[in-house]
Amino acid sequence: MCAADPRVSGGQLRRALRGLVVAVVAPVLVLCACTPPHDPRPAPSPLTSYAEPWRPQFHYTPPDGRLADPNGLVFDAGEWHLFHQQGGTWAHAVSPDAVHWTTLPNALQHDDLGQALSGSAVVDGANTSGLFDGPDGGLVAIYTSTTGGEAQSLAYSSDAGRTWDRYGGNPVIPNDGRKDFRDPKVFWHEPTRRWVMAVSLGDEIGLFSSTDLLDWEELSRFGAGHGLHSAVWECPDLFPLRVDGDPDQVRWVLTVSVGASDATDGSTAQYFVGDFDGTTFVRDPAVPPETVQETDVGQDFYAAQSYEQAPDGRRVWIGWMGNWRYPYSAPTRPWTNAMSVPRDLGLRTVDGQVRLVQAPVPELGSLRGEPTRIGPRAIGPDTVLPFTGSTFELETEIETRGARRVSVRLLESRDAAERLVEAVEVGYDDGQLVMDRTRGGTTGFSVRRSVPYHPRGGVIRLHVLVDESSVEVFVDDGALTGTMVVFPKRDGRGMSLTAEGGDPRVRELTYWPLRSIWR
Incomplete structure (x- = not known):
């Protein structure tokens, strides 16, 4: 990645060095850690054994509480950050390998603008936002606030995501009367030298752009007449992938989750393959518009989001293993729901059609016995x-x-x-x-x-x-x-x-x- 990329600065090297000292500590140490009295954020429960009935042993679950959509997936300074929905807040965990997780105190609580619903995070390494005191930048979270209608707001962190400040000018994209306007996914688009946001607009996806993460303009929309429209579209993601590993054949993938409906016996997810020029996403014209390409053919893979800046040019994502037909009905205590394993993504030509393909990340191999x-x-x-x-x-x-x-x-x-x-x-x-x-x-x-x-x-x-x-x-x-x-x-x-x-x-x-x- 070139030094001119606004996500990268010399400060990232220093953060990377600090990241080398971050290790997965034994769960008992994490769970017994105390939050200082002046810090209102809850610490992980000291009562969790991770051995309760049905407790996953190699999927991430919170110590307690109701887990939902993954949020703010970003790799920075040697850490995989996993934020997720938990009661309208952003819960937080980190990992050195996307397999072994340490739960941290909640990152974003409710504030004067209501809940902190789903969204994304980026490394603003060149401080394009001007939110940081020095040139080294930091992490910026873009999420949906709720007071006065769903709108898009910001928070920022200078200490590897351990503490966060809300932007004083929130929301950066106010609600203009929309009923469903949520789940912003933001990424840097190098050819146009600007940030791009994909955000849910009912059963369409809106694309917005900004040079500073603060002032946004709408670019285009996608969705009308394409794919499945049985319920609201949520949690979009937009990213490029090589076709069959060929660096000269790059296509863009737009993924969306579709809320619960009788047509799909609950909620589901779909994807579209096409091209993105920095302004407009166009689906492959060889695919009939009504074609539905499912992200996952099971019942329980929703709200998947991919990591920004995953190492080695990989595109890795995680989904919530749940369904809005029974979102919090699992018979588990003191936690509810789990994340999928992280999955490497690719595009492959299968029977003449370009398909999204997934594989468990190779890091899971560290858990194998004989x-x-x-x-x-x-x-x-x-x-x-x-x-x-x-x-x-x-x-x-x-x-x-x-x-x-x-x-x-x-x-x-x-x-x-x-x-x-x-x-x-x-x-x-x-x-x-x-x-x-x-x-x-x-x-x-x-x-x-x-x-x-x-x-x-x-x-x-x-x-x-x-x-x-x-x-x-x-x-x-x-x-x-x-x-x-x-x-x-x-x-x-x-x-x-x-x-x-x-x-x-x-x-x-x-x-x-x-x-x-x-x-």
């Missing part, structure tokens, strides 16, 4: 696998060989007669990719999701991450991704394969237990 591998074997109606666990990673290739249905059953439990009682099922069913938790446990979460899927060369390739209360599936190297939360009533730790018809076989299967990030 692998166990099994070789070729036939799959019958109930083929029990020699693994048990509720926090693990699995990769497998399965040859369908004429089978009508073949799938993996996870987090399963059986009765005394070894009959299946509970399980989450992932696999192929007569031309469909299926994620089924109708026998997954807790009532109120029964759902079966399916999308068209034809295994390439008759081989199903699955990469699966299972935690205490979630299943994330990456199919054919991330060409399809599915996310489900699940709350087994019993001690579901078994695994099996099942099939109907044909002569399906496991080509290979590898299983890794995954260590907890909390202990």
Whole structure:
């Protein structure tokens, strides 16, 4: 990144050096830390064990409280910052590797302008905003305030996001009578030398620009006639990616989450691939406007946001594993909801169409225990696998060989007669990719999701991450991704394969237990 980039300054080097001393401390130290009496922000609960029923062991959860949308995702000075919605405030955690997290006190509380709803953060390293005392700049958070209608406001931090000041001229984009006007995602657009904001406007996305993060002008809008419009559009993101890794083939991706509706049995998310010239986003004209490209084909991946300035030119994002059909109904205490694992993003040409592809970040490999591998074997109606666990990673290739249905059953439990009682099922069913938790446990979460899927060369390739209360599936190297939360009533730790018809076989299967990030 060139020195002329306004996000970068010599001060970042000094912050990076300070960042080298930031380490993940043992949870007991974090949870017992006390907030000074004059600081009104709550400290993490000292009562959390991170061992409660259904508590994820390698996904981020807050010590307590209700987690929702990821906010302000930015990499700075060696730290991955994860802010997230929690009761209309910005809760905060940091990580050196996007895997092991330290929870910090809340960053943004309510103020005279109401709640601090979803938004983004940038490194204003050249102090384009003039909000910082010196030339080194700092972090700027752009979020939605609520008093007088949804509007866009700023806060800024000179100490690596540990403390924040509100901008005295908030809101920087007032509400002009709009009902839905929220979730600003801001990034620096180098060709036009200005900041760009994508923000939700009902069921469209508005694009705004600014040279200083304070004064904004509207550029254009996108959405009318494109994709799914069954509910409000929320939490937009806009970023460039190489197609098939080719640096000469760069396209822009606009992602939006779509609120709960009967049409999608809750909330969902979609993306558009096209071009952005600094003013207007134009979808690929080869894709019919009504085409809906889902970000995730499961039930529980919402409000995903990507990291600004992720290292090595990567585009990494995280989503809220939840759904507005049941946003805070999980039977968990003292926390509710979790984030997905961080995922690397790319664009790949699949069957002549450019698709968004996702993969778990390689840093998760640090959690792997010793692998166990099994070789070729036939799959019958109930083929029990020699693994048990509720926090693990699995990769497998399965040859369908004429089978009508073949799938993996996870987090399963059986009765005394070894009959299946509970399980989450992932696999192929007569031309469909299926994620089924109708026998997954807790009532109120029964759902079966399916999308068209034809295994390439008759081989199903699955990469699966299972935690205490979630299943994330990456199919054919991330060409399809599915996310489900699940709350087994019993001690579901078994695994099996099942099939109907044909002569399906496991080509290979590898299983890794995954260590907890909390202990």
